[in-house]
Amino acid sequence: MTAMTISKVAKKAGVGIETVRFYERKGLVDQPPKPPSGGYRVYPAETGERIRFIRQAQELGFTLREIKELLSLRTDPATDCADVRERAQTKLGEVTRKIALMKGIQAALEKLIAACPGQGALQVCSIIDAIEAPETTRKE
Amino acid sequence: MTAMTISKVAKKAGVGIETVRFYERKGLVDQPPKPPSGGYRVYPAETGERIRFIRQAQELGFTLREIKELLSLRTDPATDCADVRERAQTKLGEVTRKIALMKGIQAALEKLIAACPGQGALQVCSIIDAIEAPETTRKE
């Protein structure tokens, strides 16, 4: 069982070595200590999963800063539960909002696909219909 | 009814003037022609909506390049329907996938919130559980 070196982690996570190191610098993943005997750092298996999570969260429009916050949410005895709870609820609001927006786009795309293949010119339907202007009810 | 100048558009869309101009340069929104009489450009009302859409799509993790593609999808007689349909379907796949990922995070947050307030130390539950490793079934 070969030790988990940085290149193994990177490969498992589907990123480059430099990216792993970049996330270490940013505090998104822990840099394991160098073994006292000297030599290469050895990574726990979770690091790969953690990086995968980071990448997916990025695809969902979270910044590394936000992802760091997400990752710091965990129920363990050491952290103040009420605080974690509150931050989790804030994040939950964000993702719920994003899901709603995304569903708007999904619906618009489905409508577009449905409208398209019929014959030539049905309605002109734009993706922008996906957004229901929230505040644009002001004239001027 | 005062003409829609660039600052009005920006305000309506909730961005700065420079951002509008930046999107014009990038081809994400059309730059209206300068009136032949000279003077300031006047913008159609849709520009504001369009920019709002751009910002929302960005929050959902789409790049400007991708958003440009999204915006170019529309069923109108001028464009090849089959082509539009195909591109729309690709995009639909992407957003559907994103929704699934986002729901994973949503569920994890809900679980976290539910686990938290009970007493002190219930399970340690990490957000990373949100991701079901797709390919990590390889050992080594």
Added chain:
DNA sequence: CTTGACTCCGTACATGAGTACGGAGTCTAT
């Protein structure tokens, strides 16, 4: 017809998120 606010345009600067490079050390297989 002048003043203050706004537009236009080009260019420069900023920030987030990597990516690349290079030299020195380490590990492993032959």
Added chain:
DNA sequence: ATAGACTCCGTACTCATGTACGGAGTCAAG
């Protein structure tokens, strides 16, 4: 014990996405 592959670390470069600046032109009100 040496070659080839890999690690470590610092620094520098890149690319996307804006933001800021500055000077010249324009507009509308007093």
